[in-house]
Amino acid sequence: MxxxxxxxxxxxxxxxxxxxxxxxxxxxxxxxxxxxxxxxxxxxxxxxxxxxxxxxxxxxxxxxxxxxxxxxxxxxxxxxxxxxxxxxxxxxxxxxxxxxxxxxxxxxxxxxxSPEARLPAANGEPIRDATALVTVPQPLIAWLARAGRFANVASATNTLGVGDDAHAVALFLRDRASRSPHTLRAYRTELRRLVAWCEAQQLGPLSDLTRHDLLAYREALRKPSHDAVDDNNRTVAEATQARALAVVASLFRYWTETGYLTANPAAGLVRGGRSRTSFAPQRMLPGALLDACDAWVTEGFNDDDALVVARRRAIWALYRYAGVRLVELVWSDDAQLPKLEVDDSECWTLHVLGKGRKTRAVPLPGLCAPILKTYRQLRGLPPQPSPYEHAVCVLLPTAIPKVESFTEIGMAG
Structure with missing residues (x-):
């Protein structure tokens, strides 16, 4: 300087x-x-x-x-x-x-x-980047080729260096959605949805929308009306609502952070995920299918010896009821894990080597204890581990082979 x-x-x-x-x-x-x-x-x-x-x-x-x-x-x-x-x-x-x-x-x-390329040109607008426009659908370019009252056009603080919404949208799509064609397609869809709503409400361009306008758009997504934003005049699905608002919030945040807008009307538009109404667990599998898996593990291999069945039941019980990953049940010589501990209150704890090779303690539900006792007895160990026990009681082999089903995992080793 x-x-x-x-x-x-x-x-x-x-x-x-x-x-x-x-x-x-x-x-x-x-x-x-x-x-x-x-x-x-x-x-x-x-x-x-x-x-x-x-x-x-x-x-x-x-x-x-x-x-x-x-x-x-x-x-x-x-x-x-x-x-x-x-x-x-x-x-x-x-x-x-x-x-x-x-x-x-x-x-x-x-x-x-402020570099010369970002300073206002003689016509009062910054120099435009035309190469990024290929990311914007052609029908939208004419509608977006404007700048609203909140656009920071003739200013060096507009680090995008563009003078209308079309080029600003193109740079947003290039920077935030170009890594994945699926993301780019989803962002384009939501921008078309917002533009369609703006046309129906006689609003626009995007850099002219106020916070009141965006809140009205959010309400239009949530309830059906003659001004509904989808083609079939139906309420937009809840997941689609969240995606639509997230794209809008991301667009206006990007514009504000890069100086294209003087203010962010979408601040706080998305408040995060839905809050939980209870602590009731939700499973991916229905109860009937879980019962069938329990029966398959327990009774589906009558021809196998008792040790194989007990070992399979132990793996399944720890996997289902304690959330222990299968790889965490593989014996590690350097860490001397996994290891079972039982306190004076008969509470069982499984110590495993978790992600990042970090040890973690997993409290086991009471349902796992009798299954583990049976398996230990069949392995020639006491039903309940002592505080000084030092035995390699593996549930999986030290090297997991490539398998095609849970049956093969249970029978390996």
Missing amino acids: SKTMNPADWIDGGMTPPRRLPADTDAALAYLADTLGHVVYTRWTLAAIKGRYASLADAKVAHPTVMRQLLDHALVVEYWDRGRVRTAAIDDAPTPEAVLQRVLHTHRRRFKV
Whole structure:
């Protein structure tokens, strides 16, 4: 930054939306001190000290170096230099412009000079990126080729560098949905749904929508009416509602963060997932199918020996009732796991090596205890493990083979 450069040429990219620094040097220094949270450039006189602190004793505790130098100098400067606060008399301190230059250079990842490509062109609009328009459906380009009252078009803080909603939508789709064709297709569908609703309500463009408009759109998704947004005049499914609002919220958040909008009318539009109304567990399998699996494990292999059946039942019980992953039942020599423990209250706990090779303790329900006792007895072990037990009682082989069914897992090893 040269000494003649205006501080307003610098953009604070750490704010949402990005913000231009004040043009006045002192105002820019005060802005940096407020946003960075440390001293940048402060002038101290004895009168300023008396106006800030209730007593000179308090001032001496807060600024001992400043107070010492004020004994010999009428004006003392505190300034930021290379990560430290330094103090010097006004004649020995660097100029405010030099301090401003150093601080902006130190935080150059956040503060940047607005490049010429992002400055407004002669027609009052930023330079457009036409290559990204391929992500926008062709019928929507004409409708979106406008800018609303909240669009930050002729400003260097518009880091997208575009002047209408069509190009802003294209960049949003490119940055947020281009990794997956399915995501891109879903985002396009929801944008078409929003545009269709705007046309029905005679609203638009998108950068002109207010918070009231977006709340009305949310209500239109939730209840059927002659203004319903789907083709069959039916209430949109709850999952589709959530996806539609999430896409809208993501679009306006992206526009605000990149400076294309001056405000985010969709803030708080999506409040997260549905809250649970109870703690009742929900299973993916119906009860009848679980009962059939229980019978299959217990009675479906009468021709097998008792140890194989008991081992299979132990695996199934831990998998179903305790949520233990099959790989966690494989014996680990270095961790000496899995291991069973029983406390004085007859409560069983299984210690396993979980994800990330982190140990975890799994309290076992009472239903698992008799099944494990039977299996242990058939393995020649006491029904209940002692505190000093050190036995390799594996439920799965040390190397899990590639299998095609739970039966093969139960019979392996």
